[in-house]
Amino acid sequence: RCSSWSLGGGLVQPGGSLKLSCAASGFTLGDYAIAWFRQAPGKEREGVAYTTSSDGAKYYPDSVKGRFTIARDDAKNMMYLQMNNLKPEDTATYYCAAHYSYYQLRTGDINDVNYWGKGTLVTVSS
DSSP states (O other), X not given: XXXXXXXXXXXXXXXXXXXXXXXXXXXXXXXXXXXEEEEOTTSOOEEEEEEOSSSOOEEOOTTTTTTEEEEEETTTTEEEEEEOSOOGGGOEEEEEEEESOXXXXXXXXXXXXXXXXXXXXXXXXX
């Protein structure tokens, strides 16, 4: 599974920053494309950052582009999400994810994703 540590989540004021961490266990993270998703109350889970397992290509939706950065450290089997200039609308539970196909991770059914982390709550509020 993709074990999501509760490191980095919490309460932050608008304009602040947080860094989420996720540790993969039971599989080699370097073999998988990875992503961060989030789910706000009453809303569907949405992807906010993606990167491949090979060429380092990244994708961010417009809602977070320029503010969020996804990173991976395959030697440590770790993945990260740096979030800057946070807004109240970023409030959600954040999940790390890993899937064998970058294309399917970005466009496929989230129910087919190979590995999910447990989720970390991020609250942006003054």
